[in-house]
Amino acid sequence: EVQLVESGGGLVQPGGSLRLSCAASGFTFSSYSMNWVRQAPGKGLEWVSYISSSSSTIYYADSVKGRFTISRDNAKNSLYLQMNSLRDEDTAVYYCASGGGSLWGWGQGTLVTVSS
Amino acid sequence: DIQMTQSPSSLSASVGDRVTITCRASQGISNYLAWYQQKPGKVPKLLIYAASTLQSGVPSRFSGSGSGTDFTLTISSLQPEDVATYYCQKYNSAPFTFGPGTKVDIK
Numbered sequence: 001e002v003q004l005v006e007s008g009g010g011l012v013q014p015g016g017s018l019r020l021s022c023a024a025s026g027f028t029f030s031s032y033s034m035n036w037v038r039q040a041p042g043k044g045l046e047w048v049s050y051i052s053s054s055s056s057t058i059y060y061a062d063s064v065k066g067r068f069t070i071s072r073d074n075a076k077n078s079l080y081l082q083m084n085s086l087r088d089e090d091t092a093v094y095y096c097a098s099g100g101g102s103l104w105g106w107g108q109g110t111l112v113t114v115s116s
Numbered sequence: 117d118i119q120m121t122q123s124p125s126s127l128s129a130s131v132g133d134r135v136t137i138t139c140r141a142s143q144g145i146s147n148y149l150a151w152y153q154q155k156p157g158k159v160p161k162l163l164i165y166a167a168s169t170l171q172s173g174v175p176s177r178f179s180g181s182g183s184g185t186d187f188t189l190t191i192s193s194l195q196p197e198d199v200a201t202y203y204c205q206k207y208n209s210a211p212f213t214f215g216p217g218t219k220v221d222i223k
Contacts, residue, residue: 035212037160045152045160045203045214059210062117095159101207102150102165109159 002026002105004096009110016086016114022079022096022107030074033100036081038092039109046092049081052100064090086114118143120206122215128223135191137218139204144184148208151180151189154217155200163202164189196222 008020020036036048049070050059058070069082079096091114098105119142129135139149147167152160162171164180167187177192191198199222204215 037214044201044217045154045205047205047212047214050210050212059212061211097160099162101148101212102162102171102205103152103160104162104165104171106159106161 002098004098004105004107006094006096006107006110009094009112011113011115012086013116014087014114017082017084018086018112020081020083020094020096020110020112024077024079024096024098027098027105029077032098034070034072034079035097035099035103036068036070036079037095037097037103037106038090038112039095040089040092043092048094051079083112086112088114090114117211118145118206118208118213120204120213120215122202122204122218124218125216126219126221128221129194130223131194131196133194135194135198135220137189137202137220139182139187139189139215141185141187141206145206145208147183148206149180149182149187150205150207151178152203152205152214153198153200154203160203191220194220194222 003025005023051070067085071080093109095109096107097103149167151164154160168180201217
C-alpha cells in the first residue's frame with residue numbers, strides 16, 4: 001500500500017523559511033516522479049512543484065519559482081520542499097503526491113501557516 | 117500557460133441522477149487529463165487518468181471522456197458518498213494546472 005507521510009509544517013513569520021519532508025513507502029520510490037501540491041484554507045488545489053525519479057527534471061509553479069526548491073533522496077525514500085521568503089499567501093496544506101502525470105498517491109498533508 | 121476551467125462551479129442533484137461536469141483547457145492537451153475527488157476534510161483521490169481510464173478501485177459509475185480542449189466527468193447514478201469537490205488537472209506539460217473545482221452535493 002502506498003504511504004506518503006509529510007512533516008515539517010508549522011507557523012512561520014513572513015520572510016521566513018521552512019523545510020517540508022515526505023517519507024514514502026509501499027512502492028519503489030526511486031522509480032517514480034513526485035510532486036508537491038498545496039491547498040489554501042477553503043480553496044482549491046494548486047500544483048507547486050515536480051521532480052523526476054532521478055532529479056534530472058524539475059518544474060515549479062510561477063508563484064513559487066525562485067523561492068522554493070524541491071529535492072529528493074532516493075536512498076532515504078524521501079521528498080523535500082525547501083521554502084524560503086515565505087509570504088502570507090503561501091499559507092496552505094502541503095501534500096506530497098506520487099506520479100509523473102496523474103497523481104495516484106497522496107499524503108495526508110502538512111499545514112504551513114505564514115503569519116506575524 | 118494553459119488555463120483550466122470547470123463548469124458548473126457547484127451543483128445539487130438527487131440520488132440516482134446522472135451528473136456531468138465539464139473541464140475545458142485553453143489550448144489542446146490531447147488526453148493528458150486527470151480527474152480527482154476530494155471529499156470534505158479528506159485527501160484528494162485520483163478517479164480517472166488519460167481522460168477516460170478509470171483508476172483501479174474506482175466505481176464504474178464514474179466515467180470520463182474528451183480530448184483536446186473539452187472533457188467531461190460523468191457520474192451515471194449519483195450516490196450519497198459522491199458528495200465531494202471534483203477537480204480536473206492537465207499534465208501534458210508543466211505547469212500541471214488544476215481546474216477550480218466543482219462542488220457536488222445531494223438535493
